Amino acid sequence: MSGQPVLSDLEDALGYRFRDPEILEAALVHRSYQAEHPDVADNERFEFLGDAVLGLAITAFIYEEYPTMSEGQMAKVRAAAVSRDDLAEIAIGIGLASHVRLGRGEEVTGGRTKASILADTLEAVIGAAYLDGGYEAASACVARLWEKAVRNRARRPGGADHKTRLQEVLAATGLHPVYRVEASGPDHRKVFHADVIVGGSLRGQGSGGSKREAEQEAARAALSVLTAERLSDSDGAVG
Numbered sequence: 124m125s126g127q128p129v130l131s132d133l134e135d136a137l138g139y140r141f142r143d144p145e146i147l148e149a150a151l152v153h154r155s156y157q158a159e160h161p162d163v164a165d166n167e168r169f170e171f172l173g174d175a176v177l178g179l180a181i182t183a184f185i186y187e188e189y190p191t192m193s194e195g196q197m198a199k200v201r202a203a204a205v206s207r208d209d210l211a212e213i214a215i216g217i218g219l220a221s222h223v224r225l226g227r228g229e230e231v232t233g234g235r236t237k238a239s240i241l242a243d244t245l246e247a248v249i250g251a252a253y254l255d256g257g258y259e260a261a262s263a264c265v266a267r268l269w270e271k272a273v274r275n276r277a278r279r280p281g282g283a284d285h286k287t288r289l290q291e292v293l294a295a296t297g298l299h300p301v302y303r304v305e306a307s308g309p310d311h312r313k314v315f316h317a318d319v320i321v322g323g324s325l326r327g328q329g330s331g332g333s334k335r336e337a338e339q340e341a342a343r344a345a346l347s348v349l350t351a352e353r354l355s356d357s358d359g360a361v362g
């Protein structure tokens with residue numbers, strides 16, 4: 124599999140060094156690549172396994188970290204954390220896209236940016252970690268990669284996120300937030316920086332390991348600014 128980025132970069136991002144690197148390589152083979160290389164198996168069995176391991180690891184993490192959280196809340200947090208969008212964002216954050224083995228057709232049609240391919244491949248990689256190092260190794264990868272996502276979801280398990288709340292706050296004014304996002308750093312360690320513009324003015328900034336996380340932080344900062352301004356206006360009116 125020459126020509127691909129070195130797998131050690133991906134292992135660094137996972138926080139796990141494979142004893143058998145061939146298992147990790149096998150987990151990166153998309154079915155479109157297998158269709159052009161019949162002697163190579165695709166990663167769908169890895170994905171099937173990884174989906175189950177991920178679900179258990181996320182469930183155990185939530186259960187242990189949030190002893191007072193109700194069953195319904197835990198279910199909402201888990202569902203959000205293992206959604207396709209969240210998986211794809213995490214995959215992007217660890218530079219997984221550059222390691223996926225795609226067929227020529229998928230390559231030219233932007234397969235490396237498809238959320239479904241990124242999410243499925245990430246599940247396959249978790250399955251590979253389980254096969255290589257057992258549940259402890261796989262669950263450690265999950266905890267490392269999903270901790271921020273789970274904690275963010277746990278703050279408001281059934282409620283609106285910062286971006287949605289900012290949209291709601293601004294709705295009464297007729298204004299809409301505009302997000303500008305830039306990324307820096309190597310593929311496996313990208314950091315995203317977001318500005319949120321309201322009415323032509325910068326109202327909040329944020330950064331994080333994914334575009335979504337950076338935008339959420341920028342929206343949170345903007346909400347704080349707007350809240351402070353409303354309090355100030357209220358104090359002035361009283362005075």
